[in-house]
Amino acid sequence: MKMHQESGMCTHSGGQPADVRQKTVAALRPGDMIGIISPAGPLERGDLEAGMAHLRAEGFQIREGRALFARKGYLAGSDAARLEDLHAMFKDRDIKAVFCSRGGYGSLRLLEKIDWPLLAANPKICMGFSDLTALLLAIWRKARFITFHGPVVRQMGELDRQDMAETLAVLRGAPPRPIRLPREGVLRPGRAKGPLIGGNLTLLSHLAGTPYFPDLSGAVLFLEDHGEQPYRVDRMLRHLALSGALRGVSGLIGGDFIQCGTLRTIAALFLELADELDVPCTMGLPSGHGERNVLLPIGAEVELDTLAGILEIMEAPADTVKNSLGSCDEKRP
Structure with missing residues (x-):
């Protein structure tokens, strides 16, 4: 047509x-720890097995949020529990990226409770899509660092292999x-x-x-x-x-x-x-x-x-030079 x-x-x-x-975010390196959280809807462990296996095969370590598999109706646990996971992953300097498990609904409920100065002081890769749009855009608006509209972990075992390879290459610092x-x-x-x-x-x-x-x-x-x-x-x-x-x-x-x-x-x-x-x-x-x-x-x-x-x-969105997530390096894109 x-x-x-x-x-x-x-x-x-x-x-x-x-x-x-906007602040830079550090690119991923071999052996880096990726935190996985569920800011929105609930899911079962089996839903993430293929995606987590793929990330481990790519050389990354994984840390699960405490409420990753929680369930409260159509939400992945209470707002307080999901918020605690988000804050914990950004505060923990061993965590180099935060990947969301799935969409659904629930991210919108967290926005007015997020500690924006905490996120702004700890810029790092944050990736998801669908319902996570609310979180990604709010982070860009309030904490002023690039976020990543891309696969959730539940998708990672099913998506086009070339797209997944390109996604991880860019997150490692390659020019898109x-x-x-x-x-x-x-x-x-x-x-x-x-x-x-x-x-x-x-x-x-x-x-x-x-x-x-x-x-x-x-x-x-x-x-x-x-x-x-x-x-x-x-x-x-x-x-x-x-x-x-x-x-x-x-x-x-x-x-x-x-x-x-x-x-x-x-x-x-x-x-x-x-x-x-x-x-x-x-x-x-x-x-x-x-x-x-x-x-x-x-x-x-x-x-x-x-x-x-x-x-x-026009730019590599993940910085291979930056080595301190606690710094507040800024640039004009």
Whole structure:
């Protein structure tokens, strides 16, 4: 299905948000300890066996959060227990990265209780997606370091092997490879530059109006979702537009919208929004609840070229030089 709208090229170069300064995070090294927590929904140990085995085979050690397999209805234990795990993993200097076990629901409940100065003083890799969008964006907004929209541990035994290898290579400090986008997904051709911001549409829309919503001025915005009817996708996009939160966005990218109606229907909603914002727009980013879930560093500077079919991350988001997680080295991306 050809989605390319025949119109003039548009080029947007976004400025950074006013509070752009963000701390570096240290890259992973062989033998590093990765903490695994469940900030959202519950799961069983068997759900993580393949993912944890993969991480161990890659040379990492694993420390489980105390509430990793806790259960309280639709949550992985109480808010207090999940929060304690989050704080403990960031406070512990032996832990070099924090990986989330799964999504579900629950991250939103933690935000107003998080010790933001603690996280800001201990920047480290934090990775997840779906419901974890709330946590990743809030960390970037409040603690000011790059977070990673990428696989949860439950996915790691099932995802595309090349994508997993690339994810771990970037977390070890390698420069990210350009992400290829399907040319048939182009809705509005053009180029855009700016910090990469986004994640799950439902969670982003629920952050609107809160202190944890990211400044999207100049941002290249990516969105994905799962199990939402087209009218709900429409409603959430409209809510973000009406709130004024999308003013100044430099580009728009659609990821996976699994069980959200037809691709044509979702693409029409994205095109309508992109026309209103007058920004380049494309679909087909392999991110979300599908067979692929590429690593996307939230806050990193990127360049989108829809006609070339490339999303290029302009910096290595994990720092191989930094050797002290307690330091507050800062840079302008």
